[in-house]
Amino acid sequence: MSFSVLHHNHHVAPLSSSSSSIFAQKTFTALRTQVVSVAPKKAAGVCKCVATSPTEQTAYKTKVSRNGNIAKLQAGYLFPEIGRRKAAHMLKYPDAQVISLGIGDTTEPIPEVITSAMAKRALGLSTVEGYSGYGAEQGEKQLRAKLASTFYANLGIEEDDIFVSDGAKSDISRLQVLFGSNVTMAVQDPSYPAYVDSSVIIGQTGEYQKDIEKFGNIEYMKCTPENDFFPDLSKVSRTDIIFFCSPNNPTGSAASREQLAKLVKFAKDNGSIIIYDSAYAMYVSGDTPKSIFEIPGAKEVAIETASFSKYAGFTGVRLGWTVVPKELKYSDGFPVAKDFNRIVCTGFNGASNIAQAGGLACLSPEGLQAMHEVVGFYKENTKIIVDTFTSLGFTVYGGIHAPYVWVHFPGRSSWDVFSEILEKTHVVTTPGSGFGPAGEGFVRVSAFGHRDNVLEACRRFKELYK
Template sequence: MILAIFCEAFKTKVSRNANMAKLQAGYLFPEIARRRATHLLKYPDAQVISLGIGDTTEPIPEVITSAMAKRSHALTTLEGYSGYGAEQGEKQLRAAIASTFYGDLGIEEGDIFVSDGAKCDISRLQVLFGSNVTMAVQDPSYPAYVDSSVIMGQTGLFQKDFEKYGNIEYMRCTPENGFFPDLSSVSRTDVIFFCSPNNPTGIAATREQLTRLVKFAKDNGSIIVYDSAYAMYMSDDSPRSIFEIPGAKEVAIETSSFSKYAGFTGVRLGWTVVPKELLFSDGFSVAKDFNRIVCTCFNGASNIAQAGGLACLSPEGLKGMRDVIGFYKENTEIIMDTFNSLGFNVYGGKNAPYVWVHFPGRSSWDVFAEILEKTHVVTTPGSGFGPGGEGFIRVSAFGHRGNVLEASKRIKQLYK
């Protein structure tokens, strides 16, 4: 007789952060990667094309990489070596961001905090706000806003029947309301996360809509966290920055990134604007507290990445970025044309590298699975962005041209 001896694993006496237990399954994009890997085990010879996660694919313009290479090589010399830099970012880069993106909007170098990306800054902002604030998000929206809120303890439990967390105000954005929430039915919250052009819908808010949003925030004494990570993709005259709206500096923070402009998804470089005019209820400067957070939690962006950021904002670098963005926007047109030709209702595309496709009455994860199983193309299920995304999929335009054309061909064969 064989005796099996089971040893119970050693456990510490440290209790788990109860907020982590509230999170649903895995974060959206690792879950998609897991399902893609499972699909490849089933079909090892399949040529899987990923139009799911919003990861750039085209090379970084040479003017930018050469500046990073030069800075990197300089670190081998006594004259060129540098260690820790300013946590807020290098002065020259902060000034270039202010002048390039905020020109005559009254945003100064000192209002800019350079970082390792907008996603990281979203979490730092949540640390700044703490656990006692209430928050609102567009529905659907980028999942990092909600998940970071859950981790911080700002929310209640996940309500399975509604696919929502308690204590979060979900601002529904649908084709019927032009993907801009009906603010008259939105409850007051301390913080409002707002992304324009929106990820995942690809829709940019108009000047009139953002004027209403700023007034709503002022009337309620709220702070807007405005994510403008796709602003350079705009093709119309919608505002590129929340600070184009009068009064926004008193109620808004803006975060942005070089990730989708210059292919810096792996290089990691972004920034957040916290205007000096923005004050807490006790009159204390929000920027001063954010500066303390940055100095405590962060040692500054890579000096090599910052050299690349400065090159991005040179005339040649700006042209290089616009050329790459133009390439992705051509991909977007191909994807839009594909789904339009099949009779689907398609949104986005014009102002962002995302196409939002409606499959009414269907589970978005089922549509994701159907497309993956039958075409070997990875998309993103809309419900991963909130309950308002159910019945939609997001298709990313980041991809090599041949892959986008091949994916479009396979999708046409599936739904013809």
């Protein structure tokens, strides 16, 4: 197959040319022979598909050392692990109607005002006027401006403080690359596992200490019912970075204005930087802050990361943003935002333009209305779950400002409870200890689900724990 320079090639075929396939084929045979002579037993034993990948069982290793930081990580990342257990359960009970209130994945369709804007943008890309190539790495100007005016009006956050992204998880990793391996970090215990895991990967931590279930050189800030899920800062050591998620995943608790003011003061006194994860801010009611920048002085000590995932069902569409105020400075006075901009320009090429069109539609009056309805729906689910566990005599936390219910099973192992619930009700939850040692004895029940499924799951919970 060849493409000439001046003529379109109308012969459509797989791109690996037949000549190269033949070439490869010949060599595979040669390699196979070699393999058999080198390690005949292994080859015979492990080999499953000789015809397509005969080199699989060779003993060749590069001389590149495995990244020791990644080797420190424990088992699998939590949510894929839960996915595996769910899959195994479905194999075991092929006829069971499995309901997932586990990984916090949205289930409700995206409002049409938003998807029609994305469809329009997609179709427009087929026209000369509607086509656009590389966008600004930081996001489209109009979207950045609209994010600033919608979420940060009167808070002094401006369009150029906002970096649009493909989601908070990606931005958390980019923030770790930004700060590098020489900073220290604190994290709520329990917390969303990506903070700790990304910190381990970038090399900020020591080894995992099995006995206490913590990594060395991370400050775990215990958040339990005893301290109203807000760390006792008098016992927290100074770190460079403080990850703080509110409303919190997994506990569902939201820090009050007074608590956040304490946190900002703590950061300011220590010269620390807060990375504030506000992915659930729209679930907040009343005067509880929706942004860390509602706290005076926060712009000098905080970064905020946010997402459309849980407001508009964008978990699969992928769109979020991170605010790095120009007031935030390193110890030498250099603006953090300038370096973050460099990270974004070097390692990211902007969020999908179609997703950004969706984001803009989310922020139209109709889009905001529609997102409030989606959030309201999941909050109704939350209430149903809270009421169910409460009626069964459990102590539950969260569920007011967040789509997560944190159910206490005193004295029991979270994974045991997870397994019990899965085995007996076919409902997937998330074991609290997966979020950190202080999550032991809790199970997180997510309110993301179709109403029928939430009601059915609650019926089964009542059956199990009556």
